[in-house]
Amino acid sequence: MTQFPTQSPPKSTAQPEASPLTRAHHLDLYYYMQLNRQLEERMVRLFRQNKIVGGLYSSLGQEAVSVGTCYALEKRDWIAPMIRNIGALLVKGVPPRDIFTQHMAKFTSPTQGKDGTSHFGDLKVRHIVSPISMLGDLIPVMTGVAMAGRYLGQNIVALTWIGDGGSSTGAFHEGLGLAASQRAPFVLIIENNQWAYSTPVSRQVPVQNLADRGAAYGITSTIVDGNDVVAVYEATKEAVNECRAGRGPQIIEVKTMRMRGHAQHDPAEYVPKEMFDYWKARDPITLYEKYLTENKIWDAATKSEIDARIERELDVEQKFAEDSPLPPPELAEEGVYCDGCHKIEADWKRAKAEVMPPKSSIDPTWRLKDLPAYTQAAIAGGNGAKNPAQTAAPAPVAAPTPATSPAIQKSAPAPAPERAELQPEHLAAGVAAEDPAVPRVPFGRGPKDKAFRQSPENPQNKPAYSRAPKEKSFAQNSQQKSFSKGPRNKPFGKNAQGKPFTKNPQDKQGRR
Amino acid sequence: MSHTAPNLSSKAVPTSGPITMVDAIRQAMFEEMERDPAVVAIGEDIGVYGGAFKVTDGLLAKFGRERVIETPIAETAIIGAACGMSFLGLRPVAEMQFIDFIACCFNQVTNFVAKSHYLWGAPVPMVIRGPSGGGVHGGPFHSANPEMYFVHTPGLKVIYPSTPSDAKGLLKSAIRDNNPVLFFEHKYLYRRLKEEMPPGDYTVPIGKAIVRRPGRDMTIVSYAAMAHTAMEAAVELAKEGIEAEVIDLRTLLPLDKETILASVKKTNKLLVVHEDTRTGGIAGEIAALVFEGAFEDLDGPVARVTALDTPVPYSPPLEERFLPNTEKVVAAARELAKY
Numbered sequence: 001m002t003q004f005p006t007q008s009p010p011k012s013t014a015q016p017e018a019s020p021l022t023r024a025h026h027l028d029l030y031y032y033m034q035l036n037r038q039l040e041e042r043m044v045r046l047f048r049q050n051k052i053v054g055g056l057y058s059s060l061g062q063e064a065v066s067v068g069t070c071y072a073l074e075k076r077d078w079i080a081p082m083i084r085n086i087g088a089l090l091v092k093g094v095p096p097r098d099i100f101t102q103h104m105a106k107f108t109s110p111t112q113g114k115d116g117t118s119h120f121g122d123l124k125v126r127h128i129v130s131p132i133s134m135l136g137d138l139i140p141v142m143t144g145v146a147m148a149g150r151y152l153g154q155n156i157v158a159l160t161w162i163g164d165g166g167s168s169t170g171a172f173h174e175g176l177g178l179a180a181s182q183r184a185p186f187v188l189i190i191e192n193n194q195w196a197y198s199t200p201v202s203r204q205v206p207v208q209n210l211a212d213r214g215a216a217y218g219i220t221s222t223i224v225d226g227n228d229v230v231a232v233y234e235a236t237k238e239a240v241n242e243c244r245a246g247r248g249p250q251i252i253e254v255k256t257m258r259m260r261g262h263a264q265h266d267p268a269e270y271v272p273k274e275m276f277d278y279w280k281a282r283d284p285i286t287l288y289e290k291y292l293t294e295n296k297i298w299d300a301a302t303k304s305e306i307d308a309r310i311e312r313e314l315d316v317e318q319k320f321a322e323d324s325p326l327p328p329p330e331l332a333e334e335g336v337y338c339d340g341c342h343k344i345e346a347d348w349k350r351a352k353a354e355v356m357p358p359k360s361s362i363d364p365t366w367r368l369k370d371l372p373a374y375t376q377a378a379i380a381g382g383n384g385a386k387n388p389a390q391t392a393a394p395a396p397v398a399a400p401t402p403a404t405s406p407a408i409q410k411s412a413p414a415p416a417p418e419r420a421e422l423q424p425e426h427l428a429a430g431v432a433a434e435d436p437a438v439p440r441v442p443f444g445r446g447p448k449d450k451a452f453r454q455s456p457e458n459p460q461n462k463p464a465y466s467r468a469p470k471e472k473s474f475a476q477n478s479q480q481k482s483f484s485k486g487p488r489n490k491p492f493g494k495n496a497q498g499k500p501f502t503k504n505p506q507d508k509q510g511r512r
Numbered sequence: 513m514s515h516t517a518p519n520l521s522s523k524a525v526p527t528s529g530p531i532t533m534v535d536a537i538r539q540a541m542f543e544e545m546e547r548d549p550a551v552v553a554i555g556e557d558i559g560v561y562g563g564a565f566k567v568t569d570g571l572l573a574k575f576g577r578e579r580v581i582e583t584p585i586a587e588t589a590i591i592g593a594a595c596g597m598s599f600l601g602l603r604p605v606a607e608m609q610f611i612d613f614i615a616c617c618f619n620q621v622t623n624f625v626a627k628s629h630y631l632w633g634a635p636v637p638m639v640i641r642g643p644s645g646g647g648v649h650g651g652p653f654h655s656a657n658p659e660m661y662f663v664h665t666p667g668l669k670v671i672y673p674s675t676p677s678d679a680k681g682l683l684k685s686a687i688r689d690n691n692p693v694l695f696f697e698h699k700y701l702y703r704r705l706k707e708e709m710p711p712g713d714y715t716v717p718i719g720k721a722i723v724r725r726p727g728r729d730m731t732i733v734s735y736a737a738m739a740h741t742a743m744e745a746a747v748e749l750a751k752e753g754i755e756a757e758v759i760d761l762r763t764l765l766p767l768d769k770e771t772i773l774a775s776v777k778k779t780n781k782l783l784v785v786h787e788d789t790r791t792g793g794i795a796g797e798i799a800a801l802v803f804e805g806a807f808e809d810l811d812g813p814v815a816r817v818t819a820l821d822t823p824v825p826y827s828p829p830l831e832e833r834f835l836p837n838t839e840k841v842v843a844a845a846r847e848l849a850k851y
Contacts, residue, residue: 115631123599123634130632132623140589141624144596144604151552151578152600171620174586178593181584336666338635338690346601352549360576364560 020237021230026297027306029071029229033063033285035310036087039096042318043103047264051322053105054116059084061227061259062193064284065161067091068232069189069252072240073159078145080129080138080160081118084191084258088161089118092126096314100321108320113327114335127156135166139175139188143249146184153350157243159187159236165196167210176249180217183248187239190251191226193258198270211253219249226256227284230291256284530706536676537567537641537697540683541605543713545575548603551687554581554594555607564609565643565702587616591640595625595692598638603687608642611696612656625692626667639686641695644672645737645787646824646835648700655824655831657736657788662694663765663797669718670765672696674739676707678762681716689718698736705740721768723775727757730781730848733772733798735761738785738836745785745841754849756783764794772798773805780811781848785841790818812851817844 021029040058047056059066066087070079081088086099101109102116110120121130129145131138142158149156162172167190179186190210194201207213214221220242224235232254239250257279261268292298335341353359368374531539545551553571555563559582562569572580583590587608594604608614614621621640628634646655662668669691673679679697686693724739725746734742739760746756757775761768776782782802784795795816802814817836825831 111632120632121634129596129599130628130634132627134619134623137588137592137620137624140586140592140620141596141599143589144593145599146596147581147593148597148600148602151597151602154600158596171588171592174584174589175592177584177586178589182581335630335633337669338629338637340690342633342635342690344601344603344635344637344690346550348549355549355576355578357546357574360579361574362572362576364572366560 021233023297025071026292027302029067029233030285030288030292030298030303031306031310032067032071032087032091033229033288034307035090035096035313036063036067037285038310038314039090039099040086042314043100044264046100046104046318052103052264054103056103056264057083057117057262058258058260058264059086061279061283062191062256063087064229064232064288065189065191065226065254065256068229069159069161069187069236069254072233072236073157076127076154076156077240078127078129078142078149078156078158080121080131080142080145080158082131082138082161082163082166082191083118084163084193085161086118089128092128094122094126094128096317097320100318101324104321104324105326106321106324107327107331108324112331114331129160134169134171136162136169136171136175138162139172140178141175143175143179143182143184143186146179146186146243146249147182148346150185151355152346152348154347155244155349157185157187157240159189159240161189161191163196164190164192164194164201164210165199165204167213168196168204176213176217176219176251179249180219183246185243185246186249187236187243188249188251189236190253192253192255193226194256194275195258195262195268195271197262197266198268209253211251214251217249219251220247221251221253223253223255226254227279227282227287229284229288257282530708531676532703532706533673533676533679533697534565534567534702536680536707536709537683538569538571539709540680540687541568541571542574544603544605544684544687545571545579547713548687549579550601551603551605552579552581552597553605553607554583554590554597556583556585556590556609558582558607563607565699567641567643567697568607587613588620591617591620591625594638594640595620595628595636598636599634603637603639605639605641605687608640610650610654611642611644611658612653614640614642614658614694618661621662621668621692621694622665626665628667629691630667635690636692637690639683639693639695641683641686641697643699643702644696645698645700646819646831647737647787649826649828649831650699650824651826652823657696657786657819659694659696659764660788660792660794663794667692668765669693669763670696671718671763672698672736673716673762674698674701674736674760676705677709678716678722678760680709681714682718682762684713685715685718688715693718696736700737701740716762719763719766719768721759721761721763721771723757723771724760725756725758727755727779729755729779730783730845731757731759731772731775731779732783732785732841732845733759733761733775734785735764736787738787741836741838741841742785744838745845748838748842749845749849752846754845756845761794767794767797767801769801769805772801776802776806777809780809781851782810783815783817783841783845783848785817785836787819787835790816790821793818812848815844815848817841 036059040060043052043056044058046052062084066085070088070091073079079088079092089099090096098110098120099118102111102118102120105113105116107113119130119132121128129138129141138160139162142160146158149158166172176188192201192210196204209223211221211223222235222239224231226232235252239252242250259276259279289303541553553568557563558568559572559577559580568580590606594606597604625636625638628636644657648655659670659672663670669689671682671686671693673682683695686695724743727746732742732746739758742758746758749756757779759771759775784798786793786795788794795818799814802810817840819836820834822834825834
């Protein structure tokens with residue numbers, strides 16, 4: 001009877017014995033997931049106490065996605081979180097106080113109160129790009145981050161998340177198109193939490209898996225159980241490795257469930273109860289606790305130790321936030337421009353001479369080998385530079401064949417429709433040629449407006465536009481009346497005595 | 513792969529003598545990319561083809577595909593990627609094939625690029641440049657002056673030069689600026705005038721207007737192609753004994769309030785001429801500025817000559833009607849002079 005999920009989330013392929021994760025790593029994953037959850041639970045309480053200034057967006061049930069993906073990255077890698085990726089921020093080393101203060105609009109927050117929620121970043125140390133509320137825009141931005149990292153020889157990977165809802169935006173598709181054409185070291189996590197606000201994914205996307213969209217860009221895509229943190233970690237790790245090896249962008253669809261409403265104000269009554277029940281039984285933290293116990297990675301004492309540590313830490317962090325002041329009002333006026341407050345310097349990990357002439361110079365022409373349709377050969381020399389080995393550009397590889405969809409070559413093209421089928425009915429039936437005697441009715445004017453037509457009174461075929469009534473100049477207006485309010489015959493600005501009229505009390509009568 | 517060094521002679525910028533605005537902009541690009549490897553170019557057809565107006569011609573041959581990045585037709589992707597690159601300290605120069613197409617990436621420009629520094633302290637040192645303006649029968653989607661959307665967006669800088677030397681000097685300043693700069697290139701001016709470039713690595717400061725012609729009777733404020741129209745009108749007016757001072761704004765955001773106010777305090781009259789449409793054009797902002805800062809110095813109403821409040825029409829007589837021209841400016845100035 002229950003129709004969801006349309007497809008059972010695939011079983012985790014993670015095998016403990018094959019996992020490269022050590023015990024410490026495993027406990028880390030638990031720590032960050034539990035920290036994520038407890039932090040958000042505290043914020044729910046703060047929200048109910050009216051201490052959260054704006055909205056509060058919960059990632060309850062999605063902690064394994066934020067934590068598992070970000071944990072697969074290295075320190076040098078870049079992320080751009082979405083609103084429900086607080087767990088990723090924590091993994092990146094953001095202290096919980098930053099999350100508390102952001103939500104409470106405090107002066108001590110990373111944005112000093114200029115923005116809320118997880119809308120903050122850190123270019124220099126943690127490599128975090130702040131999101132904006134418009135969905136999809138991070139995808140081209142992180143593509144640019146990935147391209148710049150490659151250009152500078154940093155060998156970084158850029159990773160961001162998008163929801164099932166955000167995957168319908170234009171920026172999503174433009175960004176993926178560019179990432180694919182540039183073979184950028186970019187990982188996109190499509191976090192399919194089944195709901196875009198109140199609209200189920202089946203009403204937004206006509207494909208069964210959002211990962212299927214990767215095939216359209218020639219991007220390798222993977223589907224993962226988003227509530228299995230080890231599976232999420234391993235899939236991401238593999239994607240990151242692919243990126244670092246120069247094999248271009250990667251997509252991972254993680255299937256999970258948003259266990260609360262869109263935001264705190266939304267009770268999510270539109271979600272069938274059975275759906276919540278289904279996913280509640282698959283809670284990522286409960287599942288992971290079971291996994292740790294069954295694989296004898298921890299015992300009850302370790303769990304209580306970690307839980308107690310989280311409580312202790314959050315007590316301190318929350319107190320810091322609650323005790324912090326709101327920003328001074330005059331801060332609103334500051335920071336529109338960078339007036340030398342930031343030093344902008346790229347971190348070069350390759351010799352600059354490689355990108356400067358004469359080394360950078362190429363023959364700027366297309367050759368047949370650049371056009372695979374004619375040669376059936378892979379594009380060689382991604383950069384086209386004189387010495388391809390010098391660049392961090394990806395090595396030439398065959399186009400990836402996404403496993404999630406049939407190969408494009410096998411799908412026969414649909415027969416082209418007959419020309420007549422494309423004809424609108426009234427045209428197909430045949431319409432008499434336009435009667436030249438009937439003048440066209442110009443936009444904005446009625447047919448009675450003779451001035452606009454060529455007529456016997458206009459034997460020279462003088463263009464009608466020259467006969468349109470002239471606009472009144474301001475001077476004509478000003479002869480009638482000054483444009484300012486009130487009766488005034490004096491010259492504008494000064495009275496007859498040459499004094500500014502604002503100082504003439506008589507003038508005040510005519511003024512507001 | 514080996515090949516002979518590409519012959520750039522046909523595409524290189526003339527090294528001496530007067531040059532056009534297209535050449536001046538290209539020269540700025542070459543010089544900045546040679547000076548700083550952090551400067552990269554990104555856009556549609558800017559490589560092998562050299563850009564729709566050949567502004568970037570020769571860049572690919574010299575700097576290669578890593579620095580001259582040809583993209584799909586995806587303006588949001590272009591601006592987003594340029595923004596992301598700037599976060600790592602690069603200084604991308606993104607081309608809109610026609611500046612009209614900037615509407616396609618409006619969100620990326622106004623919400624991501626413009627707000628990053630104010631909200632989370634991330635400077636975005638990038639330039640968005642492209643051909644703008646009418647008078648070349650480009651029709652409604654290839655002739656627009658969309659500068660005011662962006663003048664209304666805190667965090668951006670907006671430049672609109674009128675001469676080749678200003679274009680070169682301002683583009684260099686824009687590339688070196690730590691903020692996102694929109695650089696409008698009036699396509700009517702691309703090849704219609706030539707000018708000798710000042711020697712050496714010279715820049716023109718952002719945010720500084722210039723008095724093109726001194727005068728005592730009224731101030732005409734304008735920019736881009738209309739700065740030339742204003743100058744022509746001033747010559748006509750001088751024959752009638754009206755000495756107009758002509759100010760070329762060059763930068764629209766931040767606006768050079770001091771130069772405008774100082775001139776109006778001297779001439780006591782102000783006429784603003786712009787090719788942008790009337791409602792919401794910068795003339796309204798300048799009028800308000802003068803009311804706030806020089807109200808008691810005014811001897812007449814602030815006048816404006818602008819394009820009509822319509823899309824840019826295609827057919828020559830319609831476009832002519834749409835655009836301001838010397839006659840319209842002279843007529844308005846005559847009326848203003850009566851005060």
